[in-house]
Amino acid sequence: MSGSVVVSGVGFVTSIGHSRVSVSEALRSLRHGLAPWVAVPGVEVAVKLAGLLPGFEVGAANPAAWSWPGEFQIDASVARPMPPQGVYALAALQQALGEAQLVPEILEDGATGLYCASAGSARTLHQQMGKLEASGWQRAHPHGVISSVAGALNFHLAALLGIRGSSCGFVSACSSGSHALGFALDEIRLGRQQRMIVVAAEDLNAESALPFAGMGALSAASDPALASRPFDRGRDGFVPTGGAVAVVLESESSAIGRGVRALARMLGWGQACDGYHVAMPHPEGRGLGDAMRLAMGDARLTPADIGYVNAHGTSTPAGDRAEARALTEVFGGHRVPVSSTKALTGHGLSLAGLMEAAFCVLALDEGFIPGQAHLREPDEDSARLHLPRETLRQQPRVVLNNSSGFGGSNVSHAFSCAHP
Amino acid sequence: MLNESVPVSAEFATKSPAQVAEALLGFEPSCVAAALHYRESGEFEDFWAMLPGIIAFHLPRGAARPPAVLEDGMRLNEELGLDSLALTEMAFLLDEVFQLSIETRDVVGVVTIGDLKAFLKRKLETR
Numbered sequence: 001m002s003g004s005v006v007v008s009g010v011g012f013v014t015s016i017g018h019s020r021v022s023v024s025e026a027l028r029s030l031r032h033g034l035a036p037w038v039a040v041p042g043v044e045v046a047v048k049l050a051g052l053l054p055g056f057e058v059g060a061a062n063p064a065a066w067s068w069p070g071e072f073q074i075d076a077s078v079a080r081p082m083p084p085q086g087v088y089a090l091a092a093l094q095q096a097l098g099e100a101q102l103v104p105e106i107l108e109d110g111a112t113g114l115y116c117a118s119a120g121s122a123r124t125l126h127q128q129m130g131k132l133e134a135s136g137w138q139r140a141h142p143h144g145v146i147s148s149v150a151g152a153l154n155f156h157l158a159a160l161l162g163i164r165g166s167s168c169g170f171v172s173a174c175s176s177g178s179h180a181l182g183f184a185l186d187e188i189r190l191g192r193q194q195r196m197i198v199v200a201a202e203d204l205n206a207e208s209a210l211p212f213a214g215m216g217a218l219s220a221a222s223d224p225a226l227a228s229r230p231f232d233r234g235r236d237g238f239v240p241t242g243g244a245v246a247v248v249l250e251s252e253s254s255a256i257g258r259g260v261r262a263l264a265r266m267l268g269w270g271q272a273c274d275g276y277h278v279a280m281p282h283p284e285g286r287g288l289g290d291a292m293r294l295a296m297g298d299a300r301l302t303p304a305d306i307g308y309v310n311a312h313g314t315s316t317p318a319g320d321r322a323e324a325r326a327l328t329e330v331f332g333g334h335r336v337p338v339s340s341t342k343a344l345t346g347h348g349l350s351l352a353g354l355m356e357a358a359f360c361v362l363a364l365d366e367g368f369i370p371g372q373a374h375l376r377e378p379d380e381d382s383a384r385l386h387l388p389r390e391t392l393r394q395q396p397r398v399v400l401n402n403s404s405g406f407g408g409s410n411v412s413h414a415f416s417c418a419h420p
Numbered sequence: 421m422l423n424e425s426v427p428v429s430a431e432f433a434t435k436s437p438a439q440v441a442e443a444l445l446g447f448e449p450s451c452v453a454a455a456l457h458y459r460e461s462g463e464f465e466d467f468w469a470m471l472p473g474i475i476a477f478h479l480p481r482g483a484a485r486p487p488a489v490l491e492d493g494m495r496l497n498e499e500l501g502l503d504s505l506a507l508t509e510m511a512f513l514l515d516e517v518f519q520l521s522i523e524t525r526d527v528v529g530v531v532t533i534g535d536l537k538a539f540l541k542r543k544l545e546t547r
Binding site for chain 1: 445446477479480481483504506508509512515522523524
């Protein structure tokens with residue numbers, strides 16, 4: 001494998017903004033996007049807050065009733081057979097493709113691929129199965145599969161964009177987006193593709209979020225400023241969010257040849273599994289530590305090179321503790337700034353890893369290090385970490401981005417600044 | 421064939437204009453108007469007047485709008501661009517709004533506008 005790979009475009013539909021400018025402002029000012037949320041109208045449930053997506057209304061069973069902010073040119077006939085998060089994905093793609101200047105001739109040239117990450121739409125599946133059962137299993141809607149299953153996002157987007165190169169979907173729970181980006185990097189380094197578009201998108205509704213209450217994973221807090229508090233002694237679970245992020249990876253030679261600006265370099269990645277439990281992390285963060293070491297090895301870095309770590313940090317006691325221990329073990333005496341931006345966004349599940357990779361790209365391109373919002377008192381393990389309470393106005397040169405998912409899957413990415 | 425009465429379902433007959441518009445959300449106003457005419461008249465001609473707009477709604481992105489007058493010999497896929505997914509989606513929408521009792525396998529033999537007309541008329545008469 002050879003050749004440098006750069007990021008040439010990013011796009012956001014997140015609870016902290018639907019544009020690069022608004023997301024960057026939120027990361028700098030530590031403005032969160034959490035707000036009171038009615039998961040089921042008229043029903044009291046344990047979850048009071050979510051990372052909402054103002055301007056997007058995709059909750060109706062009839063897609064004809066969906067709407068989105070006017071700045072996004074989305075054809076209703078394209079959105080109709082999609083899962084709800086497909087609308088978010090189209091809006092994020094519009095931004096990323098625009099920034100990377102990817103026009104149809106390039107998208108369709110066979111040297112451009114598409115990897116996606118999404119858990120599918122539990123809501124649409126719920127609705128479609130209910131109708132099918134009510135019909136005596138005789139009346140299956142033609143959109144029942146393509147609007148609901150985990151691969152729905154890549155099915156639709158590959159066809160819409162005219163992709164003739166690689167196309168695949170990734171499903172590894174909360175590390176899905178990170179896996180998609182890591183394998184996209186390899187696809188370019190192996191010379192199979194010149195460009196890879198990576199999209200992660202997630203639903204936000206009762207069906208996507210409330211099942212996590214059964215695992216004790218959701219915060220029951222009602223104060224948006226305190227509910228998502230990674231690494232804090234008082235954390236009690238994660239706050240759900242939805243949305244989409246799109247990232248364009250490209251060989252540096254392709255970006256130079258097209259005259260496109262590089263936002264950051266992607267240097268490498270690593271993945272490792274805990275081999276421990278279906279839903280709980282290894283208590284010492286064994287797999288995550290291995291993933292960080294593998295990412296640094298792939299990128300030919302040492303812990304001393306790392307200037308910032310965007311932690312997975314979901315605000316669950318077990319997850320944060322395991323990650324804090326892994327970070328302490330990997331970085332030893334190196335005082336590396338660490339923060340989890342889920343304090344601001346909430347936890348986007350399949351979306352999370354790619355969203356935070358894109359945050360790292362902004363930090364590298366614009367010269368800041370996101371602080372750890374909502375931290376009052378770190379617990380014993382987190383107290384060993386360097387958790388800046390405010391965003392640092394300094395240029396990171398090399399950063400890591402961590403993700404962990406069910407089954408003990410762990411991914412870490414390494415990025416560097418693309419400009420002197 | 422068009423100038424014949426077909427029953428209006430009890431459920432559709434009791435819908436208000438606002439409820440009809442809600443059921444046909446996203447469709448051209450002429451579709452909604454035709455549906456309201458059909459609700460009052462029970463004439464297949466009024467029901468059929470919705471079809472150009474309903475077909476247009478279900479066509480894939482970029483397909484040309486169907487002509488205002490649909491000839492019986494027109495092929496739904498090759499001439500109008502209505503693929504099998506779009507045809508089934510359209511049939512199911514008509515079922516939901518007008519209670520036609522359409523099952524997945526019912527639309528397999530519907531190839532032309534004439535087939536579609538006969539199919540819908542039969543469903544309206546026999547539900």
